[in-house]
Amino acid sequence: MSPPKKDRKIQLGNGSSDGNGTSEFGSAEFARAIAEALHRDFGETHAAVKKVVALTHANERAVKNWFSAKNGPTGRHLVDLVRSSDEVLEAVLRMSGRGDLIVAKKLGDSKRTLLKMLKLIADLQR
Incomplete structure (x- = not known):
């Protein structure tokens, strides 16, 4: 009986596109x-x-x-x-081919940051 292999074999993907702008990931x-x-x-x-x-x-x-x-x-x-x-x-x-959600998340994050800044400016003006 041979000793077990210590390194895992990592499956390689071919990186091909499925036609929807996403790639297969290994x-x-x-x-x-x-x-x-x-x-x-x-x-x-x-x-x-x-x-x-x-x-x-x-x-x-x-x-x-x-x-x-x-x-x-x-x-x-x-x-x-x-x-x-x-x-x-x-x-x-x-x-996962969901770059649209990255844009939506960044817009939401930017909006929250902007609202915090506007509140800080309003507090400083008082």
């Missing part, structure tokens, strides 16, 4: 997109890994694998990341 592309989003949102430090561990309650080794694009998060951990990270949310929306 595990490698998914892991890479999530890793890039994590780096943009949390940074490149060990503290970033620790923060994501605290947010998702995932194993530290698993989170390190997410940051290095060896694996991507699954299920509950992905939902926790989407809840905590706009960058991960946008990556998931982009991969």
Whole structure:
């Protein structure tokens, strides 16, 4: 009996388009997109890994694998990341071909920021 393989095999997608502007994503592309989003949102430090561990309650080794694009998060951990990270949310929306929702989210965020600024200006004028 041979020893088990320690590295997971990551399924490669062919990146082909389905005609609706979306591409088929394999595990490698998914892991890479999530890793890039994590780096943009949390940074490149060990503290970033620790923060994501605290947010998702995932194993530290698993989170390190997410940051290095060896694996991507699954299920509950992905939902926790989407809840905590706009960058991960946008990556998931982009991969699912829902760029229109990214624009809608950014407009909503901008509107909230503008309303806060207007309230602050009104408070300062009093």
